[in-house]
Amino acid sequence: MxxxxxxxxxxxxxxxxxxxxxxxxxxxxxxxxxxxxxxxxxxxxxxxxxxxxxxxxxxxxxxxxxxxxxxxxxxxxxxxxxxxxxxxxxxxxxxxxxxxxxxxxxxxxxxxxxxxxxxxxxxxxxxxxxxxxxxxxxxxxxxxxxxxxMSERVASPLSGSFWSALIRWLPRDSRRLSAFVKAETGAIGTGIRTGGLPAALLGIIVALALIFPVRLALRAAGRRYVIERVPGNRLRRTGLALWLAVIGTIVPALAALSLVGGFRAGTMIAPAWEPVAARFELACLIAALITALGGALLQRKQPSWRLVPLSDDAANALRPWTFAAAGVTLVSFLLIALRDAMGASGSAQAAVDGVAALLYIALVLWYLIGAARIRADIVREHDETRGDQSVIAFLSLATWGVLAASVVSLLTGYVALSYFLARFIIWIAVIAASLYLLLLSVDDICSTVFDRDGKVANLFHHGFGMRRSLIDQFGVALSALLRLLLILTAAGLVLFPFGSNVTTLFGQIARFANGVTIGQVTISPGAILRAAAVLAVGLFVVRGIQRWLVNRYLPATELDAGAQNSIAMVARYTGLILAVLWALASLGIGIERIALLLSALSVGIGFGLQAITQNFVSGLILLAERPVKIGDWVRIGDQEGDVKRISVRATEIQIADRSTLIVPNSELITKSIVNKTLADPLGRIQLQFSVPLGTDVEQVRNMVMAIYEAQPAVLDDPKPSLFIDTIADGRINFNGFAFVNSPRSVYGTRSDIWFRLLSELPEAGIELGTTPQQVEWINGRPTGAEGIIGGEEDPTLHPKG
CATH class of the missing domain: 1.20.120 (Four Helix Bundle (Hemerythrin (Met), subunit A))
Structure with a gap:
């Protein structure tokens, strides 16, 4: 306790x-x-x-x-x-x-x-x-x-002062170099005596195994895989090129790490040589990247797999240049690393920069001369350059300009600037080649994975009901987004030699990822993705509710097709508005800000979107009041047909030739139309004909009524009727009416009745005719008018004289 x-x-x-x-x-x-x-x-x-x-x-x-x-x-x-x-x-x-x-x-x-x-x-x-x-x-x-x-200037290599200073400091630099080399040889000897030799040998063996058998086996395995497994489209070529580039870069870099790691494990690297070892690893990585990109893009032994539009001669001529570029990069990196690690004098540092600059200048000059020869051969063979060469000409001219600036800087004593400019050309070429390969690979991967007939499309189409075209569009949009990110990353890497610009770029990206404040609203990529997800969920829910309404609930009601369409459309657009508002709220934009935005845009909406707004409001009125509904038979001007669909912007009417007449909703609200089925869905047939005076009218009546009764489309209620309209010019004018169940049946039924009327009445000896009309002249002007008024002739209609 x-x-x-x-x-x-x-x-x-x-x-x-x-x-x-x-x-x-x-x-x-x-x-x-x-x-x-x-x-x-x-x-x-x-x-x-x-x-x-x-x-x-x-x-x-x-x-x-x-x-x-x-x-x-x-x-x-x-x-x-x-x-x-x-x-x-x-x-x-x-x-x-x-x-x-x-x-x-x-x-x-x-x-x-x-x-x-x-x-x-x-x-x-x-x-x-x-x-x-x-x-x-x-x-x-x-x-x-x-x-x-970059602005530091030394004596020109063409002057004697440059070489005299180098000779004057040569003994000191020789002693420093000798002590620097002696420190490493001593570290190697100490490592061997202390049992570090097996670790170093193991590192060498692993490095050799990685470079030769492992690299070759991985290359062959990747080629075999794309041939047997990858579909026969563009992805096969870009996939193999990307695999060769990755293997050709990573495996030699791992070999360099293994080599240096073995010496480190055996304590055979002196502390002063650690910066050189680290620079050696980096130089091996960049050199391997250059050779791997050259092999992946040029494909000398397999021209059909080549991604770059070059001839075989051009590919064979450019491939040695990639090996030379890798060698120059490796040598220049090691020279700079040795110079900095041993603490060389200023004149020795300038000399090393000059040697490295000369190596790069010679390399770029070799490439430019070779490229010019290749273009000249193409012109001789084809009499003209193939395709648009403006971009290539611009890049070639820019490269010549930078190379000339590098040479001038070297000769005038700006050795560091000369080395930077010459190396910058190679760096741009490496970035451009990498970007070209990645852009093609990303586009082909996205297009293949999200192909409308692929496995992913089948999964989402059958599992979630997504349209195949939507999946295809997603692949295109994803490809564009990834390629944009690659271009931005490449732009940052281009600026990498200038200092911390890459980190500045990524800092800007990170700052953008944290959010960009516009007014009182902070918009970040996370908020955009969240709003997109909310909008997608909202649209999915709206679609499900509308499908349930159309397929399940509304058919169980006693509403007609027009009312069901009105309810479904109102529910759909209400759901869309709510989904958009929900997405905006997830983005951080409140309802009060939306109202403020709408009020600010009200003037623009009133003028610029007047017609759209008018049609939208008219569509809502049509859906609510339903003066015209789906299934109605309407006449607009000289066109008439069935109303097939009513949306918030326009109404679709199928006319007699099976084409669709699209009428803006404002036309249905503001203008006169004839809706033949609004109050009563029945159709009326009207017959007007005449017989000579003295004809047995009872016989005519009985025959016409018999024709009506023989027609199955003619309704018994309301009953058919036949009237004597007028008697004029010795003829009896009849006006008959019958009703069918729909205005759509009027034309065909009336035609059938006329066929029988025109055949049966003449067989009975009854002459058929139409209501007579005549043209009279009044003061020399023609006018069409009935010559009989009230059953009597109007004498004023006869011409004078």
């Missing part, structure tokens, strides 16, 4: 401390304190003379401080909302009313918490701004250092 009491007492004592440690406000304040200390240390370490690697490390730390500040500010803003909500629950202080002590204490505590949180938020925002400014300052210092190095 005593032990239990002590345990409870210890828990009671530790509870406030534990609660204090787990308080989110206190935790955020402590995190801001730590971030502030980190910022102070970064600011103290940055003195403007840091190396490139040191400056990059400081930039990364400053970016981490900014990210911490941003995260904690977001958490504190949530806590501030909670405190404000609690304050709102208490309500304002009522004048003249004395509150209880606990309410007063609660108000005081909440006020203190709000003050603490508000101060912490302001502090976090300030810290984030300061960290961002420090990051920019470090990046600017890197850019300034790069500019200073």
């Amino acid at each position: 005593l032990r239990k009491l002590l345990l409870l007492l210890s828990i009671a004592i530790a509870a406030p401390t534990f609660a204090q440690d787990t308080d989110p406000i206190i935790a955020s304040v402590k995190a801001l304190d730590q971030a502030s200390d980190d910022y102070q240390s970064i600011d103290a370490a940055f003195n403007g003379r840091a190396t490139s690697s040191e400056a990059q490390a400081l930039k990364d730390r400053a970016a981490a401080v900014k990210q911490t500040a941003t995260t904690q500010v977001t958490l504190l803003q949530t806590q501030l909302q909670l405190v404000d909500a609690r304050v709102a629950q208490l309500g304002p202080v009522t004048p003249g009313v004395v509150e209880t002590p606990d309410i007063t204490a609660q108000r005081k505590l909440l006020a203190q918490q709000r003050s603490t949180v508000d101060s912490a938020i302001k502090r976090g925002k300030l810290l984030g701004t300061e960290a961002d400014q420090l990051n920019t300052e470090i990046g600017q210092s890197q850019a300034d250092a790069f500019s200073e190095r």
Whole structure:
């Protein structure tokens, strides 16, 4: 019992401390304190003379401080909302009313918490701004250092002072080189004596195995796989090229890592040689990438698999250049690494830069001369260049310009600038080749995976009911998005030799990923994806509800087709509006902002979208009042037909020749139309004919009524009828009526009746005719009028004279 009491007492004592440690406000304040200390240390370490690697490390730390500040500010803003909500629950202080002590204490505590949180938020925002400014300052210092190095001028290699300085410092540089080499030989000897030789030999064996049997086996396996498994389309070629590029880059890089790792494991690398070893690994990676890209794109032994539109002669001529580019890159990287690691003199550094620049200049000059010869051969063979050569001509001219600038810089003493420009040409070529291969691969992969007849399309079509065209469109859109990201990444890598531009680019991308504030709305890629997902779910729900209404619920009601269509259309557009509003809310745009936007656009909508708005409102009126509904037989101008579909913009009417007449809804609301089936769906047949005076009218009546009764389409109710209309010019004019169940049956039934009437009455000796009309002349002007008025002749209609 005593032990239990002590345990409870210890828990009671530790509870406030534990609660204090787990308080989110206190935790955020402590995190801001730590971030502030980190910022102070970064600011103290940055003195403007840091190396490139040191400056990059400081930039990364400053970016981490900014990210911490941003995260904690977001958490504190949530806590501030909670405190404000609690304050709102208490309500304002009522004048003249004395509150209880606990309410007063609660108000005081909440006020203190709000003050603490508000101060912490302001502090976090300030810290984030300061960290961002420090990051920019470090990046600017890197850019300034790069500019200073590029503008550094030494004596021209054509002058004697350049060589005299090199000779003067040669003994010192020789001693440094000898001591540097001696340090490594000593490390190797020490490693052998201490038993490190097996590790080094193992690294060499693994490196050789990776370069030769493993690489060749993987290349053959990839070629065999694409031939046997990949469909016979563009993906087969791009897939093989991508596989060869990846294997040709990664496997030699792993071999270099294995080689260096074996020597490290055997303690055969001196500490001073560690930068050289690291630079050797990087140089092997870049050299392997160059050779792998050349082999994957040129495909000398398999021209049918070649992605680049080049002839066999051009591919054979360019392939050795890729090996030379890889060799020059490897040699130049190692020379620069040795120079920096041994601490060479300024003249030796300039000499190494000059040698590396000469190697790159010779390499680029070789390529330009070879490319010019290839184009000349093409012109001789085909009498003209094939295709549009403007882009190639521009790139060739730009390369010649950069090469000339590099040569001039080298001759005038700007050796570092010359080396940079010459190496930059090779770097651009590597980026362009990689981007070309990746763009083709991404497009072919997306087009194949999301093909409308592929397995993925079958899965989504049969499993989720998605249209195949929609899946195909998704593949095209995904390909465009991925290729855009590749282009942006390539643009950043192009700027990589200038310093920290790649990290600046990715910093901008990360800043965009955190959100872009437009007015009072923050839009981020996550919010866009969330809104797209919400919109997709909303559209899926709307589609399901409409399908249920059309196929299940509405057919079970007693509503006609027009009413069912009206309900389905109103439900559909209501659901679409709600889904869009839901998506906008997920994007962070509230209803009040939407209303403000609509009010701002009201003038533009009133003028620019007047016709669309009019048709939309007219469509809603048609769906609500239903003066015209689906299935009605209407006449508009000289066209008539069945109403097949009513949407919110237009109405579709199928006319007699089976074509579709699309009428804007505003025409149905604002103009006169004839709806033959609105009040009564029956169709009326009218017959007008005449017989000579003296004909047995009862016989005519009986024969006509018999013809009516013989027609199955003629209804008994209302009954058919025949009337004597007029007697004129010695003829009796009849007017007969009959009804059918639909206006659509009028034309055919009337034709059948006329056929029988024109055959049976003449057989009975009854002469048929039409109501006589005559043309009279009044003052020399023709006019069409009936010559009989009220059964008597009008003498004023006869011409005078």
